[in-house]
Structure formats: C-alpha cells, structure tokens
Amino acid sequence: MTGEVWQRLSPRMLLVHPVHEVLRQIPLLIGSVVLGSATGNPLWTLFGLGLVVGYGVARWFTTAYRIDAEEVRLRTGVLQRKVLSVPRNRIRSVSTDARLLHRLLGLTVLRLSTGQEARRDAAFALDAVEAGQVPRLRAILMADSLAIEQEASGQELARWQPSWLRYSPLSFTGLAMIAAAVGLLYQAGAVAALQDSRLARSGVEAAERFGVAASLIVAAAVVLVASVVLSVLRSLVTYGNLVLRRDAELLHLEHGLLRLREHTYDMRRLRGGTLREPLLVRLFGGARLDAVMTGVAGAGEASLLLPPCPRATAESVLSGLIAKPDAVSGPLRAHGPAATRRRWTRALTLPAVLLIVMAAVPTPIWVWPVWAVLTVCCVLLAVDRSRALGHRVDAQWLVARSGSLDRRRDCIAAAGIIGWTVRQTLLQRRAGVATLIAATAAGVKRYRVIDVPAELAWTIAAGASPWVADNAWARA
Amino acid sequence: MQLIEPANPPSRKAPLVWASGAAIPWLMLAVGQLVWFIVSPRLPWLHATAAVATALGIVLFVGVVPMWRYRVHRWDIDTKAVYTRTGWLVQERRIAPISRVQTVDTERGPLDQLFGLANVTVTTASSAGAVRIVALDFDVAERVVAQLTDIAALGAEDAT
Numbered sequence: 001m002t003g004e005v006w007q008r009l010s011p012r013m014l015l016v017h018p019v020h021e022v023l024r025q026i027p028l029l030i031g032s033v034v035l036g037s038a039t040g041n042p043l044w045t046l047f048g049l050g051l052v053v054g055y056g057v058a059r060w061f062t063t064a065y066r067i068d069a070e071e072v073r074l075r076t077g078v079l080q081r082k083v084l085s086v087p088r089n090r091i092r093s094v095s096t097d098a099r100l101l102h103r104l105l106g107l108t109v110l111r112l113s114t115g116q117e118a119r120r121d122a123a124f125a126l127d128a129v130e131a132g133q134v135p136r137l138r139a140i141l142m143a144d145s146l147a148i149e150q151e152a153s154g155q156e157l158a159r160w161q162p163s164w165l166r167y168s169p170l171s172f173t174g175l176a177m178i179a180a181a182v183g184l185l186y187q188a189g190a191v192a193a194l195q196d197s198r199l200a201r202s203g204v205e206a207a208e209r210f211g212v213a214a215s216l217i218v219a220a221a222v223v224l225v226a227s228v229v230l231s232v233l234r235s236l237v238t239y240g241n242l243v244l245r246r247d248a249e250l251l252h253l254e255h256g257l258l259r260l261r262e263h264t265y266d267m268r269r270l271r272g273g274t275l276r277e278p279l280l281v282r283l284f285g286g287a288r289l290d291a292v293m294t295g296v297a298g299a300g301e302a303s304l305l306l307p308p309c310p311r312a313t314a315e316s317v318l319s320g321l322i323a324k325p326d327a328v329s330g331p332l333r334a335h336g337p338a339a340t341r342r343r344w345t346r347a348l349t350l351p352a353v354l355l356i357v358m359a360a361v362p363t364p365i366w367v368w369p370v371w372a373v374l375t376v377c378c379v380l381l382a383v384d385r386s387r388a389l390g391h392r393v394d395a396q397w398l399v400a401r402s403g404s405l406d407r408r409r410d411c412i413a414a415a416g417i418i419g420w421t422v423r424q425t426l427l428q429r430r431a432g433v434a435t436l437i438a439a440t441a442a443g444v445k446r447y448r449v450i451d452v453p454a455e456l457a458w459t460i461a462a463g464a465s466p467w468v469a470d471n472a473w474a475r476a
Numbered sequence: 477m478q479l480i481e482p483a484n485p486p487s488r489k490a491p492l493v494w495a496s497g498a499a500i501p502w503l504m505l506a507v508g509q510l511v512w513f514i515v516s517p518r519l520p521w522l523h524a525t526a527a528v529a530t531a532l533g534i535v536l537f538v539g540v541v542p543m544w545r546y547r548v549h550r551w552d553i554d555t556k557a558v559y560t561r562t563g564w565l566v567q568e569r570r571i572a573p574i575s576r577v578q579t580v581d582t583e584r585g586p587l588d589q590l591f592g593l594a595n596v597t598v599t600t601a602s603s604a605g606a607v608r609i610v611a612l613d614f615d616v617a618e619r620v621v622a623q624l625t626d627i628a629a630l631g632a633e634d635a636t
Binding site for chain 1: 477478479480481482552554556557559565566567568569570571572573576600601602603604605607
C-alpha cells in the first residue's frame with residue numbers, strides 16, 4: 001500500500017482545512033461581511049466564505065506524499081506548487097503532534113527531521129494522517145536506519161510524577177502568558193475602550209479608598225498567584241502523562257494532555273546530553289535533560305527529553321542513555337584561581353561602577369541599602385559561578401559544566417567532536433586562560449569549556465580526540 | 477601537551493587588502509563629515525570631536541589592525557588536519573581533522589580579485605567547526621584546495 005504511488009492525507013482533513021483556513025483568513029471574512037452589509041447584498045459574504053472554504057478543501061486535493069525506496073516526497077500548494085523530497089537514509093527523527101481539533105478527529109501531524117536545519121516552510125510535515133497509521137508509517141520511515149522492534153516493547157526510562165509540578169511554579173512561563181494576554185488585549189483596543197468606562201472609574205475610586213500602596217501590593221499578589229497557577233497548569237497540560245521509553249535503538253518521548261506530542265529518535269544519532277539546572281529549579285533539587293543529537297535542534301522543545309524533574313531522575317536517565325555514570329555525576333576538575341578571579345571581577349564590576357557613581361553624585365539615602373543587596377547578590381553569583389566551572393575528559397566523553405542562573409552540564413561523546421577551537425580574548429591572554437570550544441554536528445554545535453588554564457587547553461582536547469596529539473604541530 | 481603555532485603566514489599583500497577594506501567605509505564617513513562641515517559649520521567643537529574620532533578610527537582600523545592581524549594569522553596543513561590561527565584582539569586557534577571535512581570552498585571578493593588573493597573555507601558537519609584560511613595568494617589557495625581534496629576522501633562517509 002505504501003508502494004510507489006502518491007497518497008493523500010486523511011480525508012478527515014477536509015473538515016480541518018476549512019476551519020483552519022477560516023481562522024487564518026478572518027480579516028478577509030470580516031471584509032466580506034462588511035462588503036455584504038454595506039452593499040445590502042449578503043451574497044458577498046457567502047462568496048467570501050465560499051472562497052475561503054473552497055481554498056481549504058483544495059489544499060487537501062493538492063497535497064500528496066509518496067514513500068519510495070530511496071526518498072520520501074511531499075507535494076503541496078494550491079497556487080504555487082512545491083515538491084519537497086527527503087532521502088530516507090537522512091531521516092534522523094520522526095515526531096508527531098496533535099492539537100485539539102486534530103485529536104478530536106483522530107488525526108496527527110507527522111514531521112520528519114533530517115540533518116539539515118530546515119526553515120519553517122521547508123520542514124517536512126504530513127498534516128495530517130490518521131493516528132492509527134502513525135506506528136506503521138514511523139516503522140516504514142525509520143526502517144531504513146534500523147530494524148524496528150514491535151511497538152510498546154522495551155524499557156520505560158521515566159514517567160511523569162505529580163511531584164514534578166513543584167518545579168514549575170517558579171518558572172516565568174506564567175508571567176510570560178499574562179504579559180502576552182495583556183499585550184493582546186491592548187492591541188485589540190480593549191484597554192482603550194476600558195479607559196473611560198464606568199468599570200475603570202469605579203476601579204480607580206476603589207483603589208483610592210483603599211490606599212494606593214495597598215492596592216499595588218494586592219495587584220502584585222494577584223499577578224503572582226495567577227502566574228504561579230498558570231505555570232503549574234501549563235506544566236501539567238504539557239507534560240502530565242509524559243513517558244520516555246527506549247526500544248532497542250529507538251527512543252520514544254510522548255507527552256501532552258490536550259496537545260499530544262510524540263518524538264522518536266534514532267539512538268545511534270545520540271552524541272550525549274545536557275543536564276540543565278536553572279537556579280530556581282536547582283534550589284529545589286531539580287534538573288532538566290536535553291538530548292544532544294545530530295539532526296535535532298540543540299535547544300528548545302525539539303531536544304527536550306525531560307522537563308524539570310528530580311535531579312536523580314534526570315541523572316539516571318542520562319547515565320542509562322550514554323552508559324557512563326561517571327560522565328553524568330562524577331566529580332569535575334576545577335579550572336583554577338585565574339578562572340575564579342575572572343568570575344569575581346565580572347560579577348563585581350557593576351557594583352563597583354555604581355559605587356563610584358554614587359560617591360560622585362549626591363544620592364538619596366535609600367539607594368545605599370539597595371546597592372548593598374545588589375552587591376550581596378553579585379557576590380553570591382560570583383561564588384556560584386566559580387564553583388560551577390569544571391570539566392572532565394576521557395577517551396569517550398567530554399564533560400563541561402558552567403553557569404549559575406542557567407547552569408548546564410554538557411556531556412559530549414568524544415567520537416562526535418569534529419573540530420577544536422582555542423579562543424583567547426586580550427584579557428584571557430593576560431590571565432593565562434583560554435576558552436576551549438568543541439565543535440560537533442549535534443545539538444547546539446559548539447560546546448564551551450570556559451576559562452581553562454591556557455597550557456591545559458590542548459591537553460584536554462587531545463584527551464578526547466587523539467588526532468589532536470597526532471599531527472605535525474603536537475609537542476609533548 | 478602543546479601545539480606549536482601553524483607555520484605559514486597569509487599573503488604579503490594581506491594587510492593591504494584588509495587596510496583597503498577598512499579604508500572604504502571610514503573614508504566615506506570622513507567625506508560625510510566634510511559635507512556636514514561645509515553645509516553647517518556651527519558647533520565647531522562637535523566637528524572637532526567627530527574629526528578626531530574618525531582620525532583615531534582610521535589610524536586604528538586602517539593602520540594598526542591589519543598589521544596586527546598579519547602578525548597573528550597563520551595556517552598550516554598536514555596529512556591529517558588543518559590548523560589556523562586568526563584574530564587580533566580575540567585570537568582563535570582552530571584545528572579540524574581532514575577526515576571529517578565535507579567541502580572545500582574558494583571565495584574571492586572584489587578586493588581579493590584586485591590584489592590576486594583568495595580565501596579557502598573548509599567546512600565540516602558542524603557550523604562551529606568550519607576552518608577559514610583567509611588572504612592567500614591565488615596560486616597558494618589553489619594548491620591548498622588541491623592538497624585538501626586530495627587528502628580528504630570527500631563524501632566517503634557521513635562525517636558527522
């Protein structure tokens with residue numbers, strides 16, 4: 001059936017496309033409604049609606065895909081025809097994504113990811129196929145890279161626990177959502193409409209009766225509570241029911257209560273992982289895990305393996321994947337006094353400059369305690385950042401840790417490193433340190449080991465890549 | 477373990493090319509300031525400051541930086557790796573194994589053509605791993621490309 005014929009997407013898309021098209025063309029529809037009522041001829045409105053719906057239906061008829069022995073092709077476009085083709089042996093991962101409307105109709109969007117970083121319009125997506133077909137399609141598409149085992153066998157690496165929610169209240173997603181909503185209201189003119197309304201006036205009066213300071217505090221508290229609730233809810237809806245499973249050489253990640261997302265990765269493309277511990281998550285003993293893979297974007301949702309979860313879980317999953325517990329949790333080699341000094345200088349520059357400014361110009365008395373608090377924060381930051389710096393290298397793995405507000409521990413497979421850079425700014429040359437950058441085809445492409453002693457830089461590189469020590473320039 | 481510095485300097489004409497490349501925008505700025513002075517000669521102190529800033533910029537970027545870069549820039553190739561040193565304020569030494577090379581490109585801008593120079597870019601599967609050897613004499617660049625494509629089994633493996 002998946003022979004060399006063009007196949008259409010699920011016929012149920014005949015229902016979805018028009019709805020999406022209507023949503024996308026709302027300005028056009030409003031225009032046609034206005035035209036219809038202005039001319040007193042409702043046919044205009046119907047015509048506009050018909051055009052949009054017709055376009056949506058036409059999209060189904062003009063989209064087709066075929067899976068050949070060598071490549072997968074997708075033909076799209078109503079007015080501008082386009083054919084995308086992906087060589088099958090370049091498929092690195094298959095992911096699926098079902099939003100609410102798709103799920104109600106039992107449909108799923110299927111995306112292929114290759115080594116290339118596809119721009120948005122060049123991404124290969126089958127929008128949409130029936131959910132029942134997905135395991136079969138995925139088996140066919142990934143079959144070229146490996147012999148697929150039966151579905152749902154294999155070992156479960158991690159499953160979402162309600163206790164993971166404790167890491168979400170402190171994230172900024174809730175605040176971001178509130179800001180976005182306010183921005184939207186503002187754009188839609190709701191705020192301008194409110195400005196003179198009775199509601200706004202009574203609100204202002206109530207605030208004045210209550211006292212301005214008290215109202216501000218109440219407002220801040222409301223925003224804070226709302227942001228916490230939103231963050232927790234979002235985290236629950238996005239990650240509740242997350243399951244990470246490994247079937248032989250395939251890694252499956254599945255999550256989402258409303259919008260269901262599934263990723264399938266080829267384990268042979270795994271070049272390591274990044275444990276990320278943002279400060280607020282770290283304070284509660286949590287961590288998140290990103291995959292470092294060729295053919296998968298290095299940051300953001302595409303590479304996510306585990307959302308904030310207990311550190312032990314993230315560590316055990318990563319050690320299971322890379323089969324090297326030392327790299328994940330073993331002690332690191334510190335970078336020495338010069339690196340520490342540089343962290344302190346950087347953190348204390350801002351307070352020092354402020355101090356000079358404050359001494360030079362007359363400042364109100366309340367500025368001083370603020371400055372003191374800021375200085376203490378900077379000192380803590382410097383301590384934390386210098387404690388974080390460290391690396392570890394052997395013939396299989398390069399491990400580098402850095403950062404405080406967004407601490408990360410990168411574990412990179414030495415075999416995946418295809419180039420080294422030793423970078424020194426003027427100040428680094430004077431301090432006798434260097435930043436070592438490992439280039440790989442996977443993840444974010446460059447992984448930094450910050451401020452290692454300059455005389456050690458090439459030794460570290462050679463520790464992971466023997467070819468660095470085996471050339472015309474190496475000297476013992 | 478240490479790596480000694482790569483042996484080969486870029487073309488002797490390299491500082492000239494870099495200086496002329498920097499001179500063009502700076503001279504346009506200077507001409508702009510001259511026009512500004514002719515059109516509205518009020519606020520002489522402002523004109524003076526701008527003129528001094530431009531003069532300093534020209535001395536630095538047309539005079540000092542090209543010579544500085546020329547002293548830093550080095551490149552070398554052996555049978556297994558490509559190795560370069562670049563930069564001036566921020567200096568980078570970069571090494572990539574020839575077995576992982578994906579493409580070898582030569583590129584010549586208008587100024588390079590004027591002075592008979594070429595730049596060679598050796599790309600690997602990582603966007604962070606491309607090695608650029610800039611401002612080579614054209615015949616040297618051709619030799620480098622020939623040598624690299626000779627050694628590298630281009631396209632033989634996935635190279636990721």
